[in-house]
Amino acid sequence: MPIPIVMTTFVGEKNSEKRLKYFKASISSLERSNADLTNLYIFDDYSIYPNQLDFLITLKEKYKVYSRHHNYGTMLHTVSAITQAFKENPKEKYIAFLQDDILLNRNWLKDGIRILESVDSSKKIAYINLCDRQGKKNNSDKEYVIMEYKHAGGIAWIIKSSFWKEYINKWGVGNGEEILNNNQKNDKKACKHLFDWKVTRHANGMGYSIAVVKNRSLVQHIGDNSSLHFEPMERWRSENFIGE
16 A cells, blocks of 8 residues: 555635635645555545535545544644554554645655655654755755754654654543634744644654755745734745755
8 A cells, every 4th residue: 555645624714715725736736746645635624615615525536535523623633634544554654744735846755755764763753844944055965954852844744653653652642732712823822732833842752853854845835824823924935845
């Protein structure tokens, strides 16, 4: 079986048409890539807009599509999605996780796994982040950097099954996430409630580091506003995205 790929999506109340546009662009970019999509999972977190629902129906004809019956929130939605994919593919070493507002290099999966497997074996790595969002050039010959205590962002990861099993055994699926109200969303520290921040911090606490691709981003974030603060996201664009 090909490596499982998990994409999570949610079209919220604000910017619903733009979010759907990004989701469609992400699917198109994924389908143009060289990744085998036989084992693609799409998890939708309770979208209610007709255009979104119609698009999900078309995707169900080709892929495994799961829709939540109420809003799970980013942590529970994403962690349970990844956990389900690992449970249904117990022999797989990796799962790829993707957000729904990205573009992908054609060889994103093949190159991402190759770089992950080139990481020094003495390093305890939870996942590799496929976006070099800082855009800083590094003169080292290595195609990655190691982040031990910092938040690497969460738009595209390849996750090791060995880490995920340990993570779920320790923290479980839900981990007590709050679904944020509007006042909490305006809090600059609200990112601490999000999937990528929490999982990374827990991974650090478990002795894991994070690998991040370097000098050649394999994905690009195309969303124009944060789904949390609704602030402009231009600063998260990678200057090193090679394109399709």
